[in-house]
Amino acid sequence: VRAAAAELHFVPNPMAQSLHQHRTGTVGLLTNDLSGRFAIPIMIGAEDAFGVGQVSAFLCDSRGDALREQHHLRVLLARRVDGLIVVGDNTNPRPSLGEEVNVPTVYAYSPSSDPDDISVVSDNAGAGRIAVEHLLANGRTRIGYIAGDIALIATGQRVDGAKAALGERGLELVGGKALFGNWSEEWGRTGTAALLAADPGLDAILCGNDVIARGAVDALKAAGKEVPREVSVVGHDNTDHYATETRPQLSTIDMNLKELGRLAVQLLFDSIDGERRPGLHVVGTRLIQRGSSAPKY
Amino acid sequence: VRAAAAELHFVPNPMAQSLHQHRTGTVGLLTNDLSGRFAIPIMIGAEDAFGVGQVSAFLCDSRGDALREQHHLRVLLARRVDGLIVVGDNTNPRPSLGEEVNVPTVYAYSPSSDPDDISVVSDNAGAGRIAVEHLLANGRTRIGYIAGDIALIATGQRVDGAKAALGERGLELVGGKALFGNWSEEWGRTGTAALLAADPGLDAILCGNDVIARGAVDALKAAGKEVPREVSVVGHDNTDHYATETRPQLSTIDMNLKELGRLAVQLLFDSIDGERRPGLHVVGTRLIQRGSSAPKY
DNA sequence: ATGAAAGCGCTAACAT
DNA sequence: ATGTTAGCGCTTTCAT
Numbered sequence: 001v002r003a004a005a006a007e008l009h010f011v012p013n014p015m016a017q018s019l020h021q022h023r024t025g026t027v028g029l030l031t032n033d034l035s036g037r038f039a040i041p042i043m044i045g046a047e048d049a050f051g052v053g054q055v056s057a058f059l060c061d062s063r064g065d066a067l068r069e070q071h072h073l074r075v076l077l078a079r080r081v082d083g084l085i086v087v088g089d090n091t092n093p094r095p096s097l098g099e100e101v102n103v104p105t106v107y108a109y110s111p112s113s114d115p116d117d118i119s120v121v122s123d124n125a126g127a128g129r130i131a132v133e134h135l136l137a138n139g140r141t142r143i144g145y146i147a148g149d150i151a152l153i154a155t156g157q158r159v160d161g162a163k164a165a166l167g168e169r170g171l172e173l174v175g176g177k178a179l180f181g182n183w184s185e186e187w188g189r190t191g192t193a194a195l196l197a198a199d200p201g202l203d204a205i206l207c208g209n210d211v212i213a214r215g216a217v218d219a220l221k222a223a224g225k226e227v228p229r230e231v232s233v234v235g236h237d238n239t240d241h242y243a244t245e246t247r248p249q250l251s252t253i254d255m256n257l258k259e260l261g262r263l264a265v266q267l268l269f270d271s272i273d274g275e276r277r278p279g280l281h282v283v284g285t286r287l288i289q290r291g292s293s294a295p296k297y
Numbered sequence: 298v299r300a301a302a303a304e305l306h307f308v309p310n311p312m313a314q315s316l317h318q319h320r321t322g323t324v325g326l327l328t329n330d331l332s333g334r335f336a337i338p339i340m341i342g343a344e345d346a347f348g349v350g351q352v353s354a355f356l357c358d359s360r361g362d363a364l365r366e367q368h369h370l371r372v373l374l375a376r377r378v379d380g381l382i383v384v385g386d387n388t389n390p391r392p393s394l395g396e397e398v399n400v401p402t403v404y405a406y407s408p409s410s411d412p413d414d415i416s417v418v419s420d421n422a423g424a425g426r427i428a429v430e431h432l433l434a435n436g437r438t439r440i441g442y443i444a445g446d447i448a449l450i451a452t453g454q455r456v457d458g459a460k461a462a463l464g465e466r467g468l469e470l471v472g473g474k475a476l477f478g479n480w481s482e483e484w485g486r487t488g489t490a491a492l493l494a495a496d497p498g499l500d501a502i503l504c505g506n507d508v509i510a511r512g513a514v515d516a517l518k519a520a521g522k523e524v525p526r527e528v529s530v531v532g533h534d535n536t537d538h539y540a541t542e543t544r545p546q547l548s549t550i551d552m553n554l555k556e557l558g559r560l561a562v563q564l565l566f567d568s569i570d571g572e573r574r575p576g577l578h579v580v581g582t583r584l585i586q587r588g589s590s591a592p593k594y
Numbered sequence: 595a596t597g598a599a600a601g602c603g604c605t606a607a608c609a610t
Numbered sequence: 611a612t613g614t615t616a617g618c619g620c621t622t623t624c625a626t
Contacts, residue, residue: 011375015312015321016603019618024312029356034341037537044331047358051365056372059326059356061344068348075353078308185542211538240334241508241539245482313619316602 018080025055027268028076028084030069032110034061036089037239038257042108045261046085053269055082073097083268086112087261091124091154104271108264109257111280118271120264120281122255124154127285128161131206131234131253134287139296140204140232141171145178146191146216148208155180155208158236162206174199183208188215196223203231203296210235210242213250217292232293248291255285315377322352324565325373325381327366329407331358333386334536335554339405342558343382350566352379370394380565383409384558388421388451401568405561406554408577415568417561417578419552421451424582425458428503428531428550431584436593437501437529438468442475443488443513445505452477452505455533459503471496480505485512493520500528500593507532507539510547514589529590545588552582 018024029046031039043059050057058076062069076084084103088094088110096114097105104118111119135143145162148155159178166172175198181187188207192215195202205220207213213235217227225231227248235243235252243250260283267277315321326343328336340356347354355373359366373381381400385391385407393411394402401415408416432440442459445452456475463469472495478484485504489512492499502517504510510532514524522528524545532540532549540547557580564574 013316013603014376015316016618017605019310019312019316019603019620020605022618026355034337034344035537040331040337043356044358044360047331047356051368054372056355056357056376058323058353059340059344060353061341071348075351079311079353211542239538240332241536245508310619313602314621316604316619317621319602 023082024080026079026081027055027057027265028060028072028079028081029057029087030060030062030072030076030084031087031089032062032064032094033089034063037237038109038255039087039089041257042087042261042264045258046087046108046265047261048258049262049265073101077101077103083272085264085268086110087264091121091152093153104268104276106264106268106271108260115280116278118267118276118278118281120260120267120283122154122257122260123282123284124157125161125164126282127236127253127255128158128163128206129165130285130287131236132162132165134251134289134293135204135206135232135234136165136169138204138232138293141169142174142199142202143171143204143206144174144195144199144202145206146188146195146208146212147178147180148183148187148212150180158208174202181212183211185211185215185218188212189219192216192219192223196225204293205231205233207233207235209237210239210246210250210252213252213292214242214246217246217248217250228292228294234287234293238288243288243290246292251290251293252288253285254288256283259283320379321377323376323378324352324354325357325369325376325378326354326384327357327359327369327373327381328384328386329359329361329391330386331360334534335406335552336384336386338554339384339558339561342555343384343405343562344558345555346559346562370398374398374400380569382561382565383407384561388418388449390450401565401573403561403565403568405557412577413575415564415573415575415578417557417564417580419451419554419557420579420581421454422458422461423579424533424550424552425455425460425503426462427582427584428533429459429462431548431586431590432501432503432529432531433462433466435501435529435590438466439471439496439499440468440501440503441471441492441496441499442503443485443492443505443509444475444477445480445484445509447477455505471499478509480508482508482512482515485509485514486516489513489516489520493522501590502528502530504530504532506534507536507543507547507549510549510589511539511543514543514545514547525589525591531584531590535585540585540587543589548584548586548588548590550582551585553580556580
C-alpha cells in the first residue's frame with residue numbers, strides 16, 4: 001500500500017491534517033518595517049529555525065502603521081497560526097498585541113512594553129562594554145563617544161555600558177560624557193571635531209553606529225590623524241558596505257541578529273509546547289575586528 | 298442567526314474552506330537571498346499587492362542553495378499554495394523550476410531561462426538611456442562610464458542603453474567604451490582616475506551603481522574637480538545611505554522595485570485566473586535627481 | 595426562505 | 611495485522 005502511495009507521489013494535504021489536529025504548522029511573522037536594516041537578519045534567523053521543523057511562516061509587513069498591523073493580525077488569527085513573532089525595527093519597547101490574542105507570541109528586537117510578554121533583545125550595554133574592553137586591551141585610555149539619537153533607549157544603554165567598563169578602571173569618557181546627535185556621517189564628522197577640540201590627544205572614538213563611524217574616520221584623516229595608529233575607531237551594527245568600504249575597514253559590533261531570530265523561534269516553540277518563558281531575553285553581541293582599531297604601539 | 302455569529306466573534310476556518318474550494322488563498326514567496334539589497338523592496342511590493350486581496354504569503358529563503366530551494370518548493374507544494382513568486386537577487390537568468398511544478402509561477406528580477414515562463418525584470422537598457430538623456434539635457438557631452446562586474450548581463454545592458462542614447466546624438470563614451478570592474482568604491486576611484494587621464498575635460502560620469510558613484514565623487518573631489526559643476530555624476534540603485542550620505546547627494550536611477558513586485562503579483566493573479574501572460578515583462582526605471590548632477594553652466 | 599445531508603482529505607478510534 | 615467508520619469545519623446541493 002505504502003509502495004503504491006509513493007508511486008503516485010502522494011503528499012498529505014496539510015489543510016485536512018490541521019483540520020483534525022487543531023494545529024496548522026504555520027506561524028505569523030509580523031514586522032514593522034521590512035525595509036529597515038535590522039528586521040531582515042532577524043527574519044533570516046527565524047526562517048532558518050523554522051526550516052528544520054515543518055512549520056512555515058506567513059510574512060506580514062505593517063510598515064509602521066498600527067491599522068495595517070491590526071488587519072494583518074486579524075488575517076493571521078483567522079488562518080489559525082500556531083504562534084506569532086513580532087519583529088521590530090528599532091530598540092524601543094512597543095505596545096503589546098494585547099490579551100485578546102490568544103496565541104503564543106514572541107517580540108524580537110523591539111520588546112513588548114508588557115514585561116509578562118516574551119521578548120528577545122540585543123545586549124546594548126554589553127556592546128558598549130565589549131567595545132571599551134577591546135580598546136583598553138589595545139592600550140587606549142582617552143576614549144571619546146559619538147552617540148546617535150538620544151531618543152532611542154539603546155543609544156543610552158550602549159553609552160552606559162561603555163561608561164561602566166571605563167569606570168571599573170577609574171577612567172571616564174573624553175569630555176566626561178558622550179556626545180548625542182543623529183545617525184549620519186555629518187554628525188560623525190562634527191562630533192569628531194568636537195572631541196578633538198576637547199582633547200587633541202584622544203586615542204580612540206566609539207561610535208553609535210557605522211555610519212557615524214565612517215564620518216569619524218573621514219574627519220580624523222582630514223585632521224591629519226592616522227587611523228588606527230593615532231586614533232582607533234569602533235562602530236556598531238556591522239552594516240553592509242559601510243563596514244567594509246570605509247578605509248580602513250571598520251572594527252564594529254555585530255549584534256548577532258540571526259541568532260536573535262533563532263532564539264525568538266525557539267522561545268515561540270517552547271511557548272507552544274507549554275514551556276512559556278516570559279520576560280526579556282538578551283542576546284550577546286560580538287566585536288568584529290578590522291582595520292580601524294589596533295594596538296597603540 | 299448572523300447576529301449570533303457576530304456576537305460570538307465567529308471567524309470561518311480557512312482550512313475547512315480551502316478543503317472544499319481547492320484553493321488555499323496562499324502563495325509562496327521563494328527568494329534566493331533575503332540579505333541581498335534587491336529582494337527586499339520587491340517583496341515589500343509583492344506583500345503590498347497581496348494585502349489588498351485576501352491571500353497570504355509564505356516566506357522561504359533558499360540562501361542561494363539549490364537543495365534548500367528544492368526543499369522549500371516541496372513544502373510549499375505540499376501546502377497547496379495557489380501560486381509561486383520566485384524573487385532573485387541578481388539580474389542574470391536562473392533555471393526554471395521545471396514542468397513538474399504544476400502551479401502558476403512568476404519570476405521576479407532574475408528571469409527564468411525558459412522564455413515560456415512568466416518573468417518580470419528591470420529595464421536596464423532604459424536606465425542607461427535615461428541617465429544619458431538627463432546628462433545631455435544638462436549640457437554634458439563628454440561622458441565616461443564606470444561599469445560594474447561584466448559577468449552580470451545587466452551591466453552590459455545598462456552600458457548598451459547609454460551608448461545607444463549617445464549614438465543618436467552622434468556621440469560616444471569617453472575613451473570609446475565603458476570601463477568594467479566590480480561594485481566597490483575603490484573601483485569607482487581608480488575608474489575615475491582612468492577617465493580623467495583619458496579625457497581631462499570630461500564633464501560627466503555614469504556609474505554602474507551608487508557604491509561606485511560614491512568612489513567616483515570622492516576621487517573627483519580629491520582631483521580638484523567640483524561636483525556637480527565641473528563633472529556631474531549619476532549612480533544606479535538609489536541605495537540607502539549611499540545615495541543620501543554622499544556629499545553632494547547622488548543623482549541616481551531608481552529601479553521601482555516595489556512596482557516590480559506588485560506587477561509580479563498581478564501577473565500571478567492573472568495566471569491563476571487563467572489569463573497567463575508568458576514572457577519577459579519589463580518595469581521602467583526613473584531618475585532621482587539630487588546634488589551630484591546639474592546643468593553645465 | 596429555511597433545513598438536512600453529503601463530501602472535501604485526512605486521522606484516530608474502533609471493529610474485525 | 612488489516613478494514614471500517616466517525617468526525618474535524620465548512621460549502622453546496624437537494625429536499626422541504
